[in-house]
Amino acid sequence: MKSIVALVIAVTGMVASQRTMEVRYRGLDYEKSRLASWSGPRLRHLFAGFELAGADLYWLQAVQYYGGQRAFAAIKEFDLVEPLVENVVTLDPRFAVSYQLGAVFLAEPPPVGLNRPETAVRLLERGIGAIPDNWFLHRDAALFRFEYLGDSAGAVARLRASASLPGAPAWLSSLSADLATKAGNVDGAREIWRSLASSDLQFVRENAQRSLMRLDALALVAAAQKVVDRYREQTGSVPAAWRDLVAAGLLREAPRDQLGTELGLMDGRVAVSKASPLWRPNLDGAGLPQKQDARP
Numbered sequence: 001m002k003s004i005v006a007l008v009i010a011v012t013g014m015v016a017s018q019r020t021m022e023v024r025y026r027g028l029d030y031e032k033s034r035l036a037s038w039s040g041p042r043l044r045h046l047f048a049g050f051e052l053a054g055a056d057l058y059w060l061q062a063v064q065y066y067g068g069q070r071a072f073a074a075i076k077e078f079d080l081v082e083p084l085v086e087n088v089v090t091l092d093p094r095f096a097v098s099y100q101l102g103a104v105f106l107a108e109p110p111p112v113g114l115n116r117p118e119t120a121v122r123l124l125e126r127g128i129g130a131i132p133d134n135w136f137l138h139r140d141a142a143l144f145r146f147e148y149l150g151d152s153a154g155a156v157a158r159l160r161a162s163a164s165l166p167g168a169p170a171w172l173s174s175l176s177a178d179l180a181t182k183a184g185n186v187d188g189a190r191e192i193w194r195s196l197a198s199s200d201l202q203f204v205r206e207n208a209q210r211s212l213m214r215l216d217a218l219a220l221v222a223a224a225q226k227v228v229d230r231y232r233e234q235t236g237s238v239p240a241a242w243r244d245l246v247a248a249g250l251l252r253e254a255p256r257d258q259l260g261t262e263l264g265l266m267d268g269r270v271a272v273s274k275a276s277p278l279w280r281p282n283l284d285g286a287g288l289p290q291k292q293d294a295r296p
Helices: 002-022 028-037 041-047 052-071 081-091 094-105 117-130 133-147 154-161 171-182 186-196 202-233 242-247
Strands: 263-267 268-270
Touching: 002 094, 041 081, 041 154, 052 081, 052 094, 052 186, 052 263, 081 094, 094 133, 094 171, 133 154, 133 171, 154 186, 171 186, 171 202, 186 202, 202 242, 202 268
Parallel strands: none
Antiparallel strands: 263 268
């Protein structure tokens, strides 16, 4: 009976606190101190027997608060996101979505979030500790490490570890190789793709083999870029097409990737051509077309 009374009191307090948060400048410090006092063992004692319901209520409050700030506040402030999410995962450590969305709320820079990516990654790692077999959390922790912290090595390690989890999709390993490539860790990416090239799954093998050819194409791009830079140093201009470099005696013929597609060349920049099957939109951006020389 006492637990039910406590739950009713808590719900009433949370409704009142939501009204407090709707006023921009009034009561924010009080609300933060209230959330801090209702935390940890005290919070679990308050919701004893109703921890999951309490977690749901705090999560609803967190979403309402974040959404209200995004939609209605002239100056976006997200100070209550962290303590609210902390209360959610304290009451229900296996509330997976609170780790995932809570990390988004925390990591995004203003005016979208709190701009605390380190806190967001710690939250995701905490979720992995509570739900170690949840590959979604592993994936998100890896991507947050890569995108927000620039920790490509940590991201790749996290993805490779998650690939062996029950139910984890095969593309997690492919994603780890893509991140390694994007970070410039070509040797690491090559190692991952070679291991996937012996997979029992045909589509994984084929993707790995094509990705190894892509790495070879990227090496060719780097070599061709040096030739283009040398042409610019010698002539003071950029080549309009590959035939300019051939005419200058710097190349015997236009460079082609492993599938026979001519490399893209535009404004002195070399890249895998968008016309090539080896082109990757997430890694090569808009890509470079094969700019043909219009001269006879």
